[in-house]
Amino acid sequence: MAGILVIAEANEGALAPISGELLGAARKLAGEGAGSVTAFIAGSDALGKELIALGADAAIADTNPALQGALAEVYLPAVQAALQQSGADIVLMGQTALGRDLGPMLAFALGTAVSMETVDLKYTGGKLIATRACYGGNARAEVSFKNAPAIATVKAKSFDALAPDASRSGSVSTIDVAGEARVKVLGVQKAESTGIRLEDAPVVVSGGRGLGDPSGFKMLEELAALLKGATGASRAACDLGWYPPSQQVGLTGKVVSPNLYIAVAISGASQHMAGMAGSKNIVAINKDPDANMVKAAKYAIIDDYKKVVPALIEEIKKLG
């Protein structure tokens, strides 16, 4: 038995970005000798074809309607069936509302183990090594698995998706398996999003406890709007009630990797860094030259944000 099973996900009939990222990770492992890549999706065989284009060698589409919007316990027998069909000894899924339950559930059902919130993967010496942050982002752990299959839930944005290649070929099979729902879903309520989604924004402007009071966020929102970006906050600022928890960036909040991350009055606690370390370019505006965030930044201004940010807004407007 060898190979990788990717648990892909779709939202409203379209593949979720994590699906491509998981296939990117799986292709990397396949290149390191982990075997062929099978993708599982709850939905139509058309989605299966898209998964082939994104890097799967074969796809299994589970057409059972009970899986749509279902909790992990309903997925469990379906994934077990796909695991058996694929013969995989590695299972990758997203660190999503589904994966965070399904990963442990599958591991306990099979008497194996799972690495949660995985940020890196490698296949070496015939085994999977998963890297993950722990101790509030202060440490990294590398784990392996005593029993097969090895299971990892992968954090969003940890791997790049490959460009879809419609010329790739692979078989798509369908199954019709779903488990019993002991827990019933009564309804889903989407959080009201104001403007651009934090995770998708090319520019993120975030504030921390160092803002001193919640009114500082007004300034950051103005800067973010000017740059067509989103506004985020550190856990400290959210805990103080200065900004909605839905906008929290960090280990226990959202993970972002924008092209430009502007950190205003954020010291850079490990748990915050864990949520934005993937940003391509970091700008720090902070009074403390020794702040962690300043060290991690590409550019930093050491001064009072209350004077710097309004001036920055004016200068950017002038540049047009």
Added chain:
Amino acid sequence: MNIVVCVKQIPDPETPAASFKVDEAAKKVIPAQGIAPVVNPYDPQATEAALRLKEAAGSGKVTVISLGPDSARDAIKHALAMGADEGVLITGPEFEDIDNFQTAKALAAAIQKLGGADLVLTGRAAADWDMGVVPLGIAQYLGVPCVTVAKAIEKNGAGLKVERVLEDGFQTVETPLPAVVSVSNEFGEPRYPQLRQIMLAAKKTVQVWSANDLGIAGEMGKENRALVLEALYVPKVESNVEIIEGDSPEEKARNLAQKLRAAKLI
């Protein structure tokens, strides 16, 4: 309702990065000097949820369980001071360096030894390893459903109605009992133990159980881990920062705006 709350004592997650050290050979965190371990910050929310359910029902019992070294009594005492009725400490050398699958097994065995529970509550994850695996494991071992990351819990006929936090909103679900529910930080502020309650808590019973008492000694121990720890280290950060100079905040802002434009970042 008979409720069991599982709590964990962990190194203080607010430990500054500068005081955080790892023994890479032993693959262990070196306890920071002068920084005492704390109750996992998500766990008081689980205790709070248990107490609110008990209060709403007007009857019931809340038992708090912790697996850990002798110092984990402090985590149990904290829950007892909040208002939990009894405590159980699972401790012994067999539990050193076990993984979360073994932890779930031990906690499930203790719950069974207590005669079962209508509801088992945990925090959403432990802030040290941050896996969120144990509640699902307890549920699997007890053969009951698990609802994770709850922000609101209420009794609903013979079961519970739970609001779960999703990435982009929340979901309302209904579960029969017995069940395991993990409680999120969105649940709301846990009560703060008052001095009188802290003194009362000192008189409450804390039973101490070993791996032998639970009949699981053969499955514990580091050698029986299913998740093998290959390495533990502190990631290195290399600094290449360019400090933007200027005689005034305005000039610094102007210089930054020009740099960002030149780099095509804005």
